[in-house]
Amino acid sequence: MNCAAIKQKLAAIGAGAVSETDYARKGFALDVQVAPEQLVAAVSALDAEGFFIEAVTGVDWLGEQAALRKAAEAKVAAEAKAKAEAAAAAGEEAPPAESAAEPGELPEDALEAVYDFNHYESLCRVTIRTRVPRSKPEVPTISQIYPGADWHERETHDFFGITFVGHPYLVPLLLPEDADYHPLLKDFRP
Amino acid sequence: MSAFAESEAKxxxxxxxxPQHPATHGVLRVKLTMDGEYIAEAEPVLGYIHRxxxxxxENRTWAQFLPNTGRMDYLHALAYNHGYVSVVERAAGIEVPERAEYLRVITAELNRVSSHLLWFGAFILDLGGFSxxxxxxxxREHILDLLESVTGSRLTYCYFxxxxxxxxxxxxxxxxxxxFIKRLRERMPMYHNLVTKNIILMKRLQEVGPISAEMCRKYGATGPVCRGSGINFDVRKHEPYSIYPEFDFEVPVYDQxxxxxxxMVRMDEIEQSLRIIEQALDKLPEGPVMAEKVPKILKPSKGDYYHAVETARGSFGVRVVSDGSNTPYRLKLRSPTFSNLSLxxxxxxxxxxxxxxxxxGSLDLVIPEIDR
Incomplete structure (x- = not known):
């Protein structure tokens, strides 16, 4: 089993983006972005190749869309400014500033579930990511494939509020049994 | 094997x-459903010392988190130090002087021996042998004295x-x-004569508590737990970090x-750690122990980074997500006993x-590391 083989298999599933990362720089070999509905197929492929599960966790990308838009607007503004300066230098009249497009609704920020896999025999760390909207964070469970994912998913549910659909026992693991908060969300206030 | 399965009436x-029981080595509660003397179901309940x-x-700078790492696995704190500094060095592209790497390996391996010694004593205590x-x-006291002279503390080290x-x-x-190495080598045969070859211990441990290799894989078990199931997996060999490739040591694997x-894996590992320390002391180079030009305010470039190290209990991995600021955006700590206990x-x-x-007891639980 090598990394190339599993890369092909994952690509065959139709996983959005399977990219090889610089292992020495990043510490993992394959970075796979899948849609939530492809997750079970991708994890089954890893299971068939004999991977073991390292961990499941999440990342809250609150504010990412706003930051992306701000960066895009700054880029547009910089380009317009450069154009105006070039025009002024050439002694021409500045072209009329393009009216900025009406900013629409911001797309919703995402919660990302991150799955780490590793192999006992060959060195190939695979990271699978799937993104779900913050208002409806639902990801299918993989605990029927890897029973070890059971606790990891419960922990991720504790910390991020991601619902693992089909999980047999999604109650708080590390937080108190009546906890109704998710401390690793970026807008969590104690 | 299971008496309860045969009887109709349950x-x-x-x-x-x-949560307060000497055999759980900390505040772990296990809800057992018993059928007479036999366990029908067991559900570990975690989180009593979740911090x-x-x-x-996420609330402090990269460097301010360093002391936290020693307070998760308090028995092998230096490996946790090692995992965290390594991932940040990887993210920020910091080079470490050779002498510092040697000192890291020597102290971390000494710490591993002390952890195994404590496990050894506590495990036999669980089985009813006090001495x-x-x-x-x-x-272990000798190791603590040695490490105290270098790191300044005796348990929750923050040395790296x-x-x-x-x-x-x-x-x-x-x-x-x-x-100390000489002393411990002389003592190990005594341990084996006193404990390993003891018929009571053998009867308590042999063919008890089977964990198959497949179960290890499905639950992500690492460390001595998977090596006792015939899986040759040690991060120091599998994914060499620091200067481990320079040393000649074996990974003890048993397939019973x-x-x-x-x-047996842990007892053999003590000897292997001593071998590593001995070689490192022989080769210990002169030079600085800190890299020059490490920025005071660290701002690793955007992206996420992973680094795993082998602790006394298995593979400890840190995933950091950096947004380019002076605090981590996300810090995931993958602790080995969490997975080992889940099976x-x-x-x-x-x-x-x-x-x-x-x-x-044979899983070697450290509860603060599970609960984090």
């Missing part, structure tokens, strides 16, 4: 093991820094460590899958309660 009762280290990581604990603590270590060793450290196999519920089904306690 008369079970619930037994709480813990949310991952959130703390080995006293012998093990006697030996980004780009090196905080303090160079003093003149007594090298001879003191050599003397029982509690005895896990016991307990399945592994102990149908076992006698005392055998399950032997199995639990």
């Amino acid at each position: 008369e079970t009762f619930v037994l709480n093991l813990g 949310m280290h991952e959130k703390m990581g 080995p604990l006293l012998y093990a603590f006697d030996d 820094r980004f780009g090196g270590v905080y303090n160079d060793i003093d003149d007594n450290f090298v001879p003191g460590t050599r003397a 899958c029982d509690s005895m196999a896990r016991y 307990f519920g399945e592994a102990c089904q149908g076992m006698l309660l005392p055998d399950a306690l032997a199995l639990m």
Whole structure:
């Protein structure tokens, strides 16, 4: 089993983006972005190749869309400014500033579930990511494939509020049994 | 094997093991559904000392999180130091001087020996033998003295820094460590005569608490637990970090899958760690112990980074997500015992309660690391 083989298999599933990362720089070999509905197929492929599960966790990308838009607007503004300066230098009249497009609704920020896999025999760390909207964070469970994912998913549910659909026992693991908060969300206030 | 499965009428009762129980080595509660003396179901209940280290990581600078790492696995704190500094060095592209890497390996391996010695004593204590604990603590005390002279603390070490270590060793450290290695090598045959070859211990451990290789894979078990099930997996060999490739050492693997196999793996690992320390002391180069030009305010470039190290209990991985600022955006701590304990519920089904306690002891639990 090598990394190339599993890369092909994952690509065959139709996983959005399977990219090889610089292992020495990043510490993992394959970075796979899948849609939530492809997750079970991708994890089954890893299971068939004999991977073991390292961990499941999440990342809250609150504010990412706003930051992306701000960066895009700054880029547009910089380009317009450069154009105006070039025009002024050439002694021409500045072209009329393009009216900025009406900013629409911001797309919703995402919660990302991150799955780490590793192999006992060959060195190939695979990271699978799937993104779900913050208002409806639902990801299918993989605990029927890897029973070890059971606790990891419960922990991720504790910390991020991601619902693992089909999980047999999604109650708080590390937080108190009546906890109704998710401390690793970026807008969590104690 | 399981007496309860055969009887039609199910008369079970619930037994709480813990949260305060000497065999759980900390505040772990196991909700046991018992059928007479046999376990029908076991559900570990976690979180009694959950401190949310991952959130703390998001609220302080990269360097301010360093002391936290020593407070998760308090028995092998230096490996946790090592995992965290390595991932940040990887993210920020910091080079570490050679002498610092040697000191890291020497101290981390000494710490591994001390962790195994404490496990050894506590494990035998679980099984009802009191005196080995006293012998093990006697030996462990020498390691704590050595490490105290270098790191300044005896348990929750915070010795490693980004780009090196905080303090160079003093003149007594090298001879003191050599003397300790000699001493422990002389004591190991005694441990084996006193404990390993003891018929009571053999009867308690052999063919008890089977964990198959497939179960290890499905639950992500690492460290001595998977090596006792015939899986040759050690991060130091599998994914070499620091200067481990320079040393000649073996990875003890036993394939009996029982509690005895896990016991033997750890006992053999003590000798292998001593070999690494000995070679490192022989080769210890001169030079600085801190890299020059480590920025005061660290701002690793955007992206996420992973680094794993081999602790006394298995593979400890840190995933950091950096947004380019002076605090981590996300810090995931993958602790080995969390995964190792998660298989307990399945592994102990149908076992006698005392055998399950032997199995639990052979997993080498450190609760603050599970709960984080």
